[in-house]
Amino acid sequence: MVINLFIDIIHLFTARLRLLSKSHSKNQLELLIQLLQFTADNQGRSEQFYSLLQAHQYLFDHNFPSLLRNWVKSRLLELGSEKAKNLAINIVRFSNLIQRCPLGLQKSHLEVAITGYNLALEVLTRDVFPRYHADILYHLGLIYKQQHLLDFGYKSFKEAIDIIEFMVVETVEKDDIQWQRLYQEMVDTCLELKLYNQAVEYIERSKTRSLLELLVLQDLSLKMNSEVDNQEKLRQIREEIEQENQRLLLERKKLDPNIYHQSASQLSITDNTRNLFSQNLDYARINQLRQSYRDNHAEQPIKYKDIQHLLNDNTAIIELYILQDYFCLFIITHQQGEPIKWKSSKQDLRQLQNWYTRHIQLYNQDKQRWKNNLAESLQGLAEIIHIDEIISLIPHHIQQLIFIPHLLLHLLPLHVLPLKNGDYIIDRFSQGVGYVPNCQLLKIAQQKFQQQQKTNNTNSDNNLFAIQNPTEDLAYTDVEVEAIASTFTGNYSVLAKKKATKIALTKSPYKKKIYNVKWLHFSCHGYFDFQCPLQSGLLLANSFLKVIPSHADPSRYISVKSGKIDLEQCLTMSDILTWKLPNCRLVTLSACETGLTDFDDINKEYIGFPSGFIYAGSPNVVGSLWSVDDFSTALLMIRFYENLQLNHHQSSGVCGVYLALNEAQKWLRTQTKAELLKFILIKFPDVHHRIQVRVFLKTYPNDSQPFASPYFWAGFCPFGSYQ
Known part of the structure; x- marks a missing residue:
């Protein structure tokens, strides 16, 4: 359809072209029309476009932009809105083809x-065609960067970012890779201009957009303390x-194009195109709705x-960001007016990508080799990232x-x-090391922690709810x-084994217990679905299936390495997003792959x-980055909770989750x-469990450290509030 409309436009002009003298201008005009004809042909004929351009380079002089402007301006006066x-x-x-010209x-x-983009902006206005408008601005920005x-x-x-953020409903999951590249180009531009504060702000806007898109799909809000449902x-x-x-x-579509037949002297291109699409149309309502949604x-x-205000004097943020040709990071503290910037080389990024490819392939194909090589692999990663150089940039007084x-x-x-000194x-x-997905979620976590501190200051609120071994195949979870x-x-409740069903969690008394719980602990299997992260879940009772029922909805079941699972029996990410945990201080996911996100799909990065x-309401979460060992996890978690309870009693309820977990990892x-x-004699009262442990440790010398490998303890990460 676009081709046919454009051919009509060409025919309109061909008659006039014949009247022109055989001059340089005529040759330029012929070239312009031929190039536009190739462009309108949507059959991938860019080779012919560039061949034609190369053969007529001499016609591309300083007059060509004016020719393009005048030709388009005159044509728009003769066209209806759809053809325009x-x-x-x-x-x-x-x-776009001119911008990407391979001829130099x-x-x-x-x-x-630039002339072409600016002409298109006059037609494809922000009010009427906001997505087109943003796309053109993006390409204009690229050209300006090329010209320094x-x-x-x-x-x-x-301007492009302002538009796509304003109309988040209409841009969700549409051309999202391009929009993320827009943010990358903006961050790179900020770095070139040495606008480091703005670079951090746009990194955060990029990361928050990814999270917002997830919430748009579920019609959920990222706002705190909303007054409405x-x-x-x-x-x-x-x-x-x-x-x-x-x-x-x-x-x-109802607009009559004939009413726009006016001479160029009567209307400028800006006035004409604004009238062409806006006369008798009221765009105030849709913009009002967009603003209301936002x-x-x-x-x-x-x-x-505001990011600085989230931090205390002893805590710093390292904000990382990967661009097209390099990765960079910013060290943010409460005191400094702008962040400390560090930037990698192109080679560093290639090495990082290659390292990750080897790492994940080995993890998926040969777990034992992956375990054996993990310490050496992390050493290689530390060198690629230049971690010692980065740590040296952090002010010495920073403790967290x-x-x-x-x-x-x-x-x-x-x-x-690992650092060069062996630490x-x-x-x-x-004071510990932790993670947050972005500063917006850190803000939410900090606010929720502070709210809880005002309302939950007594030991009577120090209650635990635990899900225990619902699939009954984990030796040490009990x-x-x-x-x-x-x-x-x-002061605890445990939903164990076959009783730990999804239905039980949604009904009294457990639904109310979860709503009021302070410490929520899942000791079970987990999985991360990279194809559909919202289907990632924690496996509850009845999750595993030997055979899928006949005539069943196939979307209800997915395959994991252990077999088929029934999503309706799992606690999925979609379920979790609907939960309310107003009193919860910590959710611990003592399960596999519960700290992962999908980085291949940018707009699913924070799912x-x-x-x-x-x-859902918990200021802190502990999750894992890989399939963890059942026995070492049990030891780590027991020590972790001992640290939390010790801190709880000694610090009037202020529990440092980062520090509690990090100390447990150092201990293990x-x-x-x-x-x-000795530890097991105290903590494992069951004789059968003690025998299992002795068998496990039998081959180790008494002075050896059986869990020194990072595989056994490094996979767990604390997320959320640092307080």
Whole structure:
């Protein structure tokens, strides 16, 4: 259809072309029309386009932009709205081809592309065609960057980002890779301009957008303390936006193009195209709906000074970000007016990507080799990331560190990267090392922690609810939960084995117990679904199936390495996003792969258990990055809860989750066989469990450290509030 419309436009002009003298201008005009014809042909004929351009380079002089401008301006005066739109879209494609010219860009090429984009902006206006408008601004920004006109590039990228964030409902899951590249280009531009505060702000806006898109799909809000039931209101506004878009589309189609036949002297291109699409149409309503959705859906973008206010004097953030050619990081503290910036080389990024490919392939194909090689592999990662150099940039008074990863870095245990002096990163920071998905979720976690501190200051609120071994195939989860529960002096509830069903969690008395719980502990299997992260889940009773029922809905069942599982019997990410945990201090996921996110799909990057439970109301979550060992996990968790309870009693309820977990990890890796046997005598009352442990440790010398390998202890990470 676009091709046919454009051919009509060509025919309109061909008659006039014949009247021109055989001159340089005529040759330029012929070339322009031929190039536009190739562009309109949507059959991938870019080779012919560039061949034609190469053969007529001499015609691409300083007059060509004016020729393009005058030709488009005159054509728009003769076209109806739909044909004008298609002409503008074709001009954008033409400009894209010029911008990507493989023949070697010349200044005249870029000027032609800039002219084309600016003409298209006049037709594809922000009010009527916001997504097109943002796309054109993005490409304009790229050209300005190529010409080192960074201020103009910054302005173009800023306008494009403002548009896509304003209309989050209509851009969700549409061209999201391009929009994320828009943020990357903006961050790169900020770095070139040395606008480091703004670079951090746009990184955060990029990461928050990914989370917002997840919530849009569920009609959920990222706003704190909303006065309304947001889910229903957001769903209603989204439907109204769709209806209003349809109404405007129908109204545009009704416009009579004949009323726009006016001479160029009567109307400028700006006035003409504005009238062409806007006369008798009211866009105020749809913009009002977009603003209403955004107001109810999310807070304003977080500013650098607000990020600083989230930190105390002894805590720093390391914000990581991966761009097209390099990765970078920013060290943020409460005191410094701008972050400390560090930037990798292109080679560093290639090495990081290659390292991860080898790491994940080995993990999926040969778990034993992966375990054996993990310590050496982490040493290689530390060198690629230049971790010693980065740590040296952190002010010496900093005692606590928060990582905010990006893409594949979410899947790596950054807190246990080895330093040259033989320590791990967790040894360097005395108050602990943890993670947050982004600063918006850190803000939410901090606010929820502070709210809880005001309302839950008594020991009577110090209650535990645990899910224990629902699939009945984990040897040490029973002793893990029993030992943890014993530290709560009777103030606990356990839903164990076959009783731990999804239905039980949704009914009284357990539904109310979960709503009021302070410490929520899952000791069970977990899995992460990279194809559909919202289907990732924790396996409850009746989850495993030997045979899928005949005539069953296949979307209800997925395959994991252990067999088929029934999603309706699992606690999935979709379920968790609907939970309310107003009193919960910590959710511990003593299960496999519960700290993972999907980094291959950018807009699913923050679909993970940590984000889900923080959103549900818990300021802290502990999850794992790989399939963890059952026995070492039990030991780690028992020690972790001992640390939490000790801190709880000594610090008037202020429990440092980062520190409690990090200390448990240090303890487990340094314990000798003899020390572990003493610990087990106290914590494992069951004789059968003691015998199992002795068999496990039999081959180790008494002074050896059986769990020194990072595999046994490094996989667990603390997420959320650092307090």
